[in-house]
Amino acid sequence: MPLPLQKQFSAHNTWSRWSARLLVGVLAASFFLFIGIPLAALVIREPPALLWLAISQPEALQAVQLSIITTSISTLLTVVFGLPVAYVLARLRFPGRAVLETLVTMPTVLPPVVAGVALLITFGRFGLLGRYLSPLGITLPFTTVAVVMAQIFVASPFFINSAKAGLEQLDRRYELAAYTLRASPLYAFRRIVFPLIRPALLSGIGLAWARALGELGATITFAGNFPGTTETTPIAVYIAAESNLESAVALSVVLLAISFGLLLALRLGRNRIRG
Amino acid sequence: MKHFPRIFLIAVVGCMLLAAYGASSTPGGTPTPATTSITLNVFAATSLTESFNAIATAYHQMHPNVTIKFNYNGSQILEQQIANSAPADVFASADSANMTKASDAGLVNTSRIFVKNRLVVILPINNPGNITSLKDLAKKGIKIDLEATAVPAGKYSRQVLDNLSKSPGYGASYASAVLSNVVSLEDNVKAVVQKVQLGEADAGFVYRTDVTAAVASKLKVIDIPDPYNVIAQYPIAVVKSSTHASEAQAFISFVLSPAGQTILAKYHFITTSV
Structure with missing residues (x-):
């Protein structure tokens, strides 16, 4: 039925x-x-005791410390330079914008080692720009500055694309309303735009930071590998994996813990703002 | 923006067609010979790349039914791969240590040294560090690129420096003076070649065979006298799990034969007297 x-x-x-x-x-x-x-x-x-032993080696600590310092600087610089880039790409209409938009994403497509070679033949001792720097006594390869540059080169697209998406989705009427109330552009950005795109910025910062923390290929190619100056945690892991898998795994766990903590903190911060 | 999904769809379909084309064309490309054709998987150290490619071409001409597929990597990585049951028929290592490791683990049959290699110092062709002898490597401010100690070449380089330090001509402080000039510890020999070739480092320690035809015009070579040098021994062996053991053994015999050794010598290896 x-x-x-x-x-x-x-x-x-x-x-x-x-x-x-x-x-x-x-x-x-x-x-x-x-x-x-x-x-x-x-x-x-690995058993926790062994992990702890591997982590407390001075070289391991040095690598972790260098990673934290360099990625903090590179992420900060990524925001300082990347936010205007995102703004230009999201707001202005000009010929060649699509080309620039694609260009900014290119470093994520490039194999990191190739990115490193590109930096080397540009900023190296005999590079396109580097050759004008060396008479001034400035050489970039094998320095901590080169580590930061490699991280920015590879990681900044993640921030820029996220910030750009945030700006594109933003309802411009709020901003225009502020202008009708005679707000200055800077004031409008600070009080209207910035709070609205903050979640996008935070997730972009998280992605870029995490990518910088894991950066290996471009760094070892452009900056080389020397404990204390250029040996970041991923490089230390990579080198250790050749001879000592235990210490490589231990260092990887530290890297994971740092990244996980960082990304989780940014996520929680973002949710708190939303809620 | 409205047409975006359609363009995307076209792109996706295009990629799938390409992939399908690639997948279908691969098996069609190999003709089936009368005798059963087999593929030998040869796991060889990176420094053998150019010479083994040449050997494979020569070998395939003599044995058209045997196709040789190479997996080039650092010997320590190849050993790990074989230990994790990667499908290998032949293992050619750049050092005895990794072959011993494989043999102790029962992964390979008896190995034989098939070739030797020596270290040299390379400089960029324009010689920015103004280096004319091994002694100059101890000059203050020279930038030296070295392999990490985990890499066989890195271990050998340090042995060479120790050997030189013991000779009265160089003095006991030679090794430490050179090591204090080291600006980077690379994970493989080719990375050292790359940085020296680009002129970023003033000098680097590599195998003689790494000064390949492709980079020879960009590099200067300083020889390390044999008494101080470390001669790297390259062992080769059939992998126990090989399903083509007799063909694998035939390939090794060819590598050890005068014809094989002549090819290796062309790439600056020190051949073994067979």
Whole structure:
């Protein structure tokens, strides 16, 4: 005996709703496992005592310290230079804008080692620009400055694209309303635009920072590898992996912990602003 | 912006077609010879790249049914890959240490030294550090690029410096003076070649065979006298898990034969007298 039409519908709806939920759940859960299990494998591979021993080595501490300092500087500089870039790309219409927009994303496509070579043949001793710097006594390769430059080169697109998306999605009417109330552009940016795009900025900062923390190829190519001046944590991990997998894993865990803490803090900060 | 999804769709379909084309064209490209064709997977140290490619070409001409596929990498990485049951038939290492490791783990059959290599000092062709002898490497302010100690070449370079320090001509402080000029510790020999070739470092320690035809015009070479040099020994062996053991052994025999050794000598290896 057929069900009344209404009942049939609702039964169908409930069924499809649950099957959709199940599908989403299964897909999402399998992805979390795909990402989570390899990371967990790193963390549980070595006993905690051994991890601690490897981490407390002076070279390891030095590398972690250098990573924190250089990525802080590179992220700060990325924001200082990247925010105007995002603003120009999101707001101004001019010929060649699409080209510039694509150009800014290029460093993410480039294999990092190639990015390093590009920096080397530009800022190196005999590079396009570097050759004018060396008579002034400035050489960039093998210095901490080069580490920061490599990080900015590779990581800044993540911030710029995120900031640009935030600016593009922003309803300009709020800003225009401020102008009708005679707000200066700077005031309008500080009080209207900035608070509205803050979540986008924070997520961009998080992405760029994390990318800079993990940077290896461009850094080792452009800046080289020397403990204390250019040996960041990923490079130390990479070199250690050649001979001593245990200490490589231990350092990776530190890198993971720092990145995880940083990204989580930014995320929580973002949610607090929203809520 | 309205047309974005359509363009995107076209791009995606285009990529899929390309991928399908690539996938279908690969097997079609290899003709099937009368005898059963086999593929030998040769895991070889990076420094063997140019010479082994040449050997493979020569070998394939003599044995058209054997195709050789190479996996070039640092010996320590190859050893790890074989230990994790990567499908290898032949393992050619740039040092005895990694071959011993593989053999101790029961991964390979008896190995044989098939070639030797020596270290040299390379300088950029314009010689910015004004270096004319090994002694100049101890001059203050010289930028020296070295491999990390985990890399065999890095270990050998330090041995060379120690050997030179023991000779009265250089003095006991020579090694430490040179090491204080080191600006970077690279993870492989090719990275040292790259930085010296670009003129970023004034000098670097590499294998003689790394001064390949492609970079020879950009580099100057200072030889390290044999008594102070470290001669790297390259062992080769059949991998135990190989399903083509006899073909793998035949390939190794060719490498050890005068024909194989002649090719290796062309790439500046020190050949073993067979």
